[in-house]
Amino acid sequence: MLFIFIAKKILGMNEEEALKLRGHYKVFANGFLSFPINLPGTAFHSSLQGRKSAIKMIKDVFKKRRSSKEKANEQDFIDYLLQEIENEETFITEEIAVDLIFIVIFAAHENTSSTMTRLFKYLTEYPDVLRQLKEEHENILRNREDKYAPISWIEYKSTIFTHKVTNETLRLANIASGKFRKVLKDVEINGYTIPKGWTMVVCAQSIHLDANKYENPLEFNPSRWKDEELHSVSKTFVAFGGGNRMCVGANLSKMQISIFLHYLMTSYRWKVSNKGNITRQPNLNFDDGIRIQVLEIQRENNKEIITQVEGV
Missing domain, CATH: 1.10.630.10 (Cytochrome P450)
Structure with missing residues (x-):
């Protein structure tokens, strides 16, 4: 319930999209505090794969939002980040913004x-x-x-x-x-x-x-x-x-x-x-x-x- 709420407020996701993203976060969370052995079958490797899949979904939202000509009825967190990225005086890049969203979603619900x-x-x-x-x-x-x-x-x-x-x-x-x-x-x-x-x-x-x-x-x-x-x-x-x-x-x-x-x-x-x-x-x-x-x-x-x- 909490993850669906956070995913909507930050990424504008519907329930189905949020639950799919939640699955990747669960894989990440199950192994992010484990021995750093990056071999298939280890908890650490699975955690990295979970993070990779979650990052891809977040990047896809960025890509879709950038290419969309329609403005959302209600601004979410990603809209503010996109505005900040376009600011010439900012230090925030899209890569930093994606990492920021990933950790904010994790911290806001887990x-x-x-x-x-x-x-x-x-x-x-x-x-x-x-x-x-x-x-x-x-x-x-x-x-x-x-x-x-x-x-x-x-x-x-x-x-x-x-x-x-x-x-x-x-x-x-x-x-x-x-x-x-x-x-x-x-x-x-x-x-x-x-x-x-x-x-x-x-x-x-x-x-x-x-x-x-x-x-x-x-x-x-x-x-x-x-x-x-x-x-x-x-x-x-x-x-x-x-x-x-x-x-x-x-x-x-x-x-x-x-x-x-x-x-x-x-x-x-x-x-x-x-x-x-x-x-x-x-x-x-x-x-x-x-x-x-x-x-x-x-x-x-x-x-x-x-x-x-x-x-x-």
Whole structure:
């Protein structure tokens, strides 16, 4: 669902095209953190092939958009990039633009979708958290004049408990298994020297699951977060990295999750029929998915009418 949305906003793709592109991204993601042995049959080779196929589809969109004489009714990201490429003072070439689109699509959906999936497990296992979430978002509807209006920026900023749930999910899920950094000078840590020029990996789990930093670290407890901590950079919360290399999509990811939760809480109910098995390859993966029965809510005369969503 999230990939289809991102592919439409960035490349103007329809659902069929987006799902085809998604297949190439899945192949890429399954092997992009693997031993760099570029031989047929290896995960790394498959990952490169997946990237190659995705890049070809993106280039085809560029080619089609350049040759099209008709202007789209609604501009998407690729339209802005094409305008920038034609600017004589820009440093952006088509090759740079294609690479940019490839990584933006990956960053905008991969970790966020895994976080949303993991969140379903937590909401099923912690009913009190689910109750508080529902209450927060139902209050938004009660305070609106138009019950069917889209969520506003002010309403999004007011969902304090939702932000706490998001942070706690990111802390426990540790979607990104490691952050790579190049050592710029010799660094001594606990008697060990990390030489200049080495590449090191910062392991989020060692920080997020440290009992010295979080009380009962394996417990899903959104209330542990204080309001002032929700949007601050912290050495004990590195879900989006830190320092000058902080993830530029951090706020976008949080907003996507919050908006998803708003409509889930106010328009739907669900039952988890299969909680699924979680593995790491090395990123978070759900081998057989999490199977969910989705029920839609319709409100008439202050009453809720619940119906089964077909095919879900």
